[in-house]
Amino acid sequence: MSVDIQTVKRVARLARIKVDEASAARMTGELNAILGFVEQLDEVNIDGIEPLTSVVAQTMKKRADGVTDGGYPEKVVANAPVTEDNFFVVPKVVE
Amino acid sequence: MTDLTNLTLADARDGLKAKSFSSAELTEAFLGAIEAANPKINAYVAVTGDQARDMAKASDARLAKGEGGALEGLPLGIKDLFATKGVHTQACSHILDGFKPEYESTVTSNLWADGAVMLGKLNMDEFAMGSSNETSYYGNVVNPWRKTGSDQALVPGGSSGGSAAAVAASLCLGATATDTGGSIRQPAALTGTVGIKPTYGRCSRWGVVAFASSLDQAGPIAKTVRDCAILLKSMASVDPKDTTSVDLPVPDYEAALGKSVKGLRIGIPAEYRVDGMPAEIEALWQQGIAWLKDAGAEIVNISLPHTKYALPAYYIVAPAEASSNLARYDGVRYGLRVPGNDIVDMYENTRAAGFGSEVQRRILIGTYVLSAGYYDAYYLKAQKVRTLIKRDFDLAFEAGVDAILTPATPDAAFAPGEITDPVAMYLNDIFTVTVNMAGLPGLSVPAGLSASGLPLGLQLIGRPFDEETLFQVAEVIEKAAGRFTASRWW
Numbered sequence: 001m002s003v004d005i006q007t008v009k010r011v012a013r014l015a016r017i018k019v020d021e022a023s024a025a026r027m028t029g030e031l032n033a034i035l036g037f038v039e040q041l042d043e044v045n046i047d048g049i050e051p052l053t054s055v056v057a058q059t060m061k062k063r064a065d066g067v068t069d070g071g072y073p074e075k076v077v078a079n080a081p082v083t084e085d086n087f088f089v090v091p092k093v094v095e
Numbered sequence: 096m097t098d099l100t101n102l103t104l105a106d107a108r109d110g111l112k113a114k115s116f117s118s119a120e121l122t123e124a125f126l127g128a129i130e131a132a133n134p135k136i137n138a139y140v141a142v143t144g145d146q147a148r149d150m151a152k153a154s155d156a157r158l159a160k161g162e163g164g165a166l167e168g169l170p171l172g173i174k175d176l177f178a179t180k181g182v183h184t185q186a187c188s189h190i191l192d193g194f195k196p197e198y199e200s201t202v203t204s205n206l207w208a209d210g211a212v213m214l215g216k217l218n219m220d221e222f223a224m225g226s227s228n229e230t231s232y233y234g235n236v237v238n239p240w241r242k243t244g245s246d247q248a249l250v251p252g253g254s255s256g257g258s259a260a261a262v263a264a265s266l267c268l269g270a271t272a273t274d275t276g277g278s279i280r281q282p283a284a285l286t287g288t289v290g291i292k293p294t295y296g297r298c299s300r301w302g303v304v305a306f307a308s309s310l311d312q313a314g315p316i317a318k319t320v321r322d323c324a325i326l327l328k329s330m331a332s333v334d335p336k337d338t339t340s341v342d343l344p345v346p347d348y349e350a351a352l353g354k355s356v357k358g359l360r361i362g363i364p365a366e367y368r369v370d371g372m373p374a375e376i377e378a379l380w381q382q383g384i385a386w387l388k389d390a391g392a393e394i395v396n397i398s399l400p401h402t403k404y405a406l407p408a409y410y411i412v413a414p415a416e417a418s419s420n421l422a423r424y425d426g427v428r429y430g431l432r433v434p435g436n437d438i439v440d441m442y443e444n445t446r447a448a449g450f451g452s453e454v455q456r457r458i459l460i461g462t463y464v465l466s467a468g469y470y471d472a473y474y475l476k477a478q479k480v481r482t483l484i485k486r487d488f489d490l491a492f493e494a495g496v497d498a499i500l501t502p503a504t505p506d507a508a509f510a511p512g513e514i515t516d517p518v519a520m521y522l523n524d525i526f527t528v529t530v531n532m533a534g535l536p537g538l539s540v541p542a543g544l545s546a547s548g549l550p551l552g553l554q555l556i557g558r559p560f561d562e563e564t565l566f567q568v569a570e571v572i573e574k575a576a577g578r579f580t581a582s583r584w585w
Contacts, residue, residue: 001469001472003463007463008459011459011462011463011466012459013443014462014466015418015446015458015459015462016422016425016439016442016443016446017443017446017447017450017455017458017459018440018443018444018446018447019447027455027456027459030456030517031456031459031460031463033516033517033518034410034456034460034517034518035460037407037410037518037521038407038408038410038411038473038477039407040403040404040407041404041407041408041411041476041477041480043404044401044404044476044480044483046476046479046480046483049479049482049483050479050482051475051478051479051481051482052478052479052481052482052485053478054309054339055295055296055309055485055533055534056294056295056296056339056341056534056559058296058339058341058342060338060339061335061338061340061342062338063335072197075197076197077428078195078197079193079194079195079196079197079428079429079430080427080428080429081426081427081429081430081431081432082432088427088428090427090438090441091434091435091437091438091440091441092437092438093437093438
């Protein structure tokens with residue numbers, strides 16, 4: 001399978017990365033090289049094989065459902081580019 | 096006094112206990128060495144001198160009272176991927192510009208609890224995506240090693256290039272590193288240092304910037320096998336904050352050293368003999384086999400038939416997980432924000448400006464293979480192939496193999512700019528990536544020099560949670576090969 005420039009632009013949009021015409025063209029070639037490389041997997045017989053979901057045979061641990069942390073909104077927003085009254089500020093999304 | 100920075104971590108530990116020198120003196124020696132070398136090596140992206148001096152002073156006070164932890168007063172470097180409270184933590188990416196976490200990763204917390212001293216944060220490939228440290232926002236790391244008679248710069252490998260170079264240039268006693276497809280073992284091999292990626296689940300991933308969560312593991316890079324054993328003991332823990340952290344007590348890895356390897360069965364997988372592999376890599380491998388045979392180990396030929404599919408499967412699984420993990424960098428909660436006409440425009444501008452080209456490439460591949468209609472053809476198939484890769488190892492271990500010996504890398508260090516094709520760069524991890532896919536422990540130990548005078552490493556792969564055997568066997572190779580030190584030009 002290979003991708004064309006329109007697909008690359010669509011995927012970039014899904015990934016929320018702005019691409020211009022030149023970088024989309026460059027990435028199309030690069031992505032096709034990688035997709036060509038992974039095509040080798042078609043040689044492998046995977047009939048009846050279960051996908052690997054965990055490399056370690058361990059049931060996922062679950063902690064007790066309780067509050068263990070929190071109460072410091074100023075620390076939560078400390079690294080944000082724009083904040084106001086301990087809220088994250090983003091461009092207007094609702095008219 | 097001899098140069099304290101040349102000591103191994105074990106020797107420095109013993110020297111501090113014997114009061115031959117203080118942690119303050121040791122720390123000052125490293126800070127001086129970093130100041131002199133870093134403009135040329137570029138291993139550190141942030142040096143925390145004041146913090147290091149404070150920690151050293153506190154360690155000296157504890158040592159004076161006969162107290163102190165396993166790493167008391169020992170100066171270490173920390174890969175920029177580990178969250179360190181109030182200190183530069185950016186995964187060497189522009190998108191985390193200015194990020195200083197309000198919390199400390201479990202691995203680094205463990206180190207400080209045992210008394211270690213932080214010298215600073217180490218350079219790396221952006222988000223640990225790279226095999227040459229050329230994708231860092233903070234510039235290339237320069238390998239302390241050069242070809243005999245040459246002054247051409249070489250890459251230190253990656254992604255833990257800063258960790259490996261800092262250890263090789265004696266800019267720290269040891270360093271933390273992480274390994275998703277070979278990022279500890281490949282740079283260790285290219286710089287003549289020792290590195291171990293422990294079993295998945297051995298070190299907590301809490302507070303480690305995520306790349307591919309089912310593959311990422313932290314581990315140490317240090318000068319010797321013993322130093323790695325000491326560091327891993329402190330880094331590893333059972334952590335309720337990481338659901339994949341495994342409930343097994345951490346053994347005393349150092350105690351495994353010096354044990355005879357007589358009777359151990361060492362597997363040699365035929366599939367690691369790849370086309371175009373330089374003759375000197377094959378010779379190094381044969382030398383390693385001979386050393387272990389001389390030490391009484393039994394050499395058995397084994398087959399890991401799905402080896403060649405590990406790298407293509409990895410380049411589906413790792414980008415898929417990365418595209419999900421890196422979705423969090425949106426210019427809202429931390430790091431860089433580039434304004435836009437609306438919120439989506441802001442996201443797109445921020446991510447275009449903040450991520451470098453290799454990271455963008457992997458996010459796009461990951462988004463594509465997970466997108467509607469392609470999931471089964473790519474991601475699901477890759478996860479099934481992963482089952483087969485793991486089964487290969489399971490069968491070898493069930494048949495009585497105690498550890499597997501392979502080359503660590505297909506070649507020695509190369510020059511920056513020499514490999515520009517992404518797929519050719521990925522091939523650097525051909526021998527290491529299988530281990531991540533199966534979640535096993537893998538160790539790289541220096542075993543010789545190439546014809547051009549560059550270090551080469553051998554890799555040992557172990558049973559899950561049997562890091563002790565890897566240390567035990569690696570020390571035999573280390574003793575036979577001797578240690579390799581770069582001649583100082585910096």
